[in-house]
Amino acid sequence: MIRVLLAEDQAMIREALAALLSFEDDIEVVAQVGRGDEVVRAAEASGPDVALLDIEMPGIDGLTAAAELRRARPQTKIVILTTFGRPGFLRRAMESGVSAFLVKDSPADKLACTIRRVLAGDRVIDPDLAAAALAEGISPLTxxxxxxxxxxxxxxxxxxxxxxxxxxxxxxxxxxxxxxxxxxxxxxxxxxxxxxxxxxx
Amino acid sequence: MIRVLLAEDQAMIREALAALLSFEDDIEVVAQVGRGDEVVRAAEASGPDVALLDIEMPGIDGLTAAAELRRARPQTKIVILTTFGRPGFLRRAMESGVSAFLVKDSPADKLACTIRRVLAGDRVIDPDLAAAALAEGISPLTxxxxxxxxxxxxxxxxxxxxxxxxxxxxxxxxxxxxxxxxxxxxxxxxxxxxxxxxxxx
DNA sequence: GCCGGGGCATGACACATGTCATGGCCGGCT
DNA sequence: AGCCGGCCATGACATGTGTCATGCCCCGGC
Structure with a gap:
């Protein structure tokens, strides 16, 4: 069984995603949190294989939480699941050592598929998004x-x-x-x- | 069985909500759309008892879609499910003859519960939100x-x-x-x- | 009919904002 | 050491924005 931690601030969406994942025989949601600053603690308590993180969250945002989680439990794979495919987000996510970056308007079956691939060691990035991130380069602002x-x-x-x-x-x-x-x-x-x-x- | 139409632009969220509702024995999702301008057509094809509409959608927004649906099929109850509990949204929703207004960060069990109550003829509004809407009054802008x-x-x-x-x-x-x-x-x-x-x- | 109030539209004026040229400071390069 | 390029900081100047006083038109009340 793949053990998954779910972090998403909107309770209804969080539980809906849990429902979606519950249809997969090899996946089990072992923890749910609604705030970024609870991610690390919940991960240490539940020992997930994969953490599914939203970006917009109260406390600390998902990207910062990803970096902290990476430091605390490097063996946990991280998947960012977010509404906005801002290239800047993708870049920051990559720098935080995230394994996958999904946007919420991709089809639902991608989710389980991505979790499995990530656990196998793959990195999963939307090609369009990756291209956009490269195209606009790094910030020219001082x-x-x-x-x-x-x-x-x-x-x-x-x-x-x-x-x-x-x-x-x-x-x-x-x-x-x-x-x-x-x-x-x-x-x-x-x-x-x-x-x-x-x-x- | 309660027949439900689901309108939400983010595919993953839409299907996750469908998964959530599938756990309810008396509820059945008979149609899913990802655009506001497909709501009426899908409703006429599938004949739902309740339409669950997001506000932010491509094509036309959920509130406008609600008004159109109300005109085309007044017997269909409408539930707005949205991220932002902006009082202005609530006001417009009420004017469109919507039966319920839910925000996505309320707990998941509210969803099925609301659908049942709406079908029984109730109106379901978050009291805090209603208070806020009344507090700030209508727009003073010409x-x-x-x-x-x-x-x-x-x-x-x-x-x-x-x-x-x-x-x-x-x-x-x-x-x-x-x-x-x-x-x-x-x-x-x-x-x-x-x-x-x-x-x- | 005749106000009076409110929305719509305009131009003159004061002030906030954007652009430019300039200079000090630091770090890398020859 | 001397030079160059980039970032930081500043003030003078031109332009864009916000405020005000004014007039027109329409509609409802007296």
Missing amino acids: PRERDVLGASADGATIAQIAQELYLSEGTVRNYLSSCIQKTGARNRTEALRLAEERGWL | PRERDVLGASADGATIAQIAQELYLSEGTVRNYLSSCIQKTGARNRTEALRLAEERGWL
């Missing part, structure tokens, strides 16, 4: 630019960002301008959106 | 303001919005300014975010 762009989320004004980061307003403008150019956007709002989509933050 | 604010999504510049809606730039600025005041935001970015959260779009 650390400081990331800081500033990140702080400009939720519609903060420049003065507030400057105060928050102990910078002159002119400097903040400069970084944002740089971000706008590098993303090819028309203003900081769009720059933020594009950078997030590409996983540049 | 139709034109909604148009303009909506067009300003994805970081378009004022000139572009003006061109798109055949307005003077000054007029666009004026509407946006009005939106900013009514939402209590500091700029149009934040106004957009707040209005979306409250379902004012």
Whole structure:
């Protein structure tokens, strides 16, 4: 029997996935958690062969949880199962030593199939997604630019960002301008959106 | 047997929900669709007692689909099952004659339970959500303001919005300014975010 | 009929934002 | 050592945005 840990914040979806997996004769869900920061503890208690992690979760996100789990129990294979196939997510997942990356709109039979392949030592990545991740490359933003762009989320004004980061307003403008150019956007709002989509933050 | 139609765009989630429902002896999933604009056709072909609709879907969204389905087959009860419990969604759902509104992070057993109650003629609404919907009232935005604010999504510049809606730039600025005041935001970015959260779009 | 209120539309003005040129600092290279 | 290139930081300037006062039109109340 393949022992599976399931981490997903939406209870209904989590239990539905468990129901789906219960149809497989060789798979058994041995633990379910709804928060990223419970993953490692649950894994140590239940000793799964495979951990199935969502990315959007309260506590810590699935990618961070993946890195921690990898450190705590390297023998556990990790499968990321998420809504958004953002290339940046895929890149971070790969860096965290994840074995597979699935998006939730692939057909349901892929799930069991992927779990088995991962346990056999394979890596399973959607080819389209992999191509997209390679195509847009790594982030061209400097650390400081990331800081500033990140702080400009939720519609903060420049003065507030400057105060928050102990910078002159002119400097903040400069970084944002740089971000706008590098993303090819028309203003900081769009720059933020594009950078997030590409996983540049 | 209760005949259920399942509409949800993410294939894996859709089939997982079907698996979940298959454990119920008195429930049968008679149709599955992945797009909002296929709901009515599938309902007419399969004659379900209950339609379970997600909101975020390609084609037309679940709330619009609900309204159409209600017109085409008023005898079919409608349950909205969605990720975001935005009060605005709930309000629109009620206006569309929906029987129940569930969020995906409620426990899985609620699903079957809700389907049965709805068929018995009950309306099932999360009390917290209902309270929130009443608390923030209806949208104070005029139709034109909604148009303009909506067009300003994805970081378009004022000139572009003006061109798109055949307005003077000054007029666009004026509407946006009005939106900013009514939402209590500091700029149009934040106004957009707040209005979306409250379902004012 | 005649207001009065509200939505729609506009342009002038003040201010916030984006662009540019510049300089200091550090690390790699010749 | 000296040079070069990249990141960090700044202020001056042009442009884009938000606010305001104003007028038009339509509809409902008096």
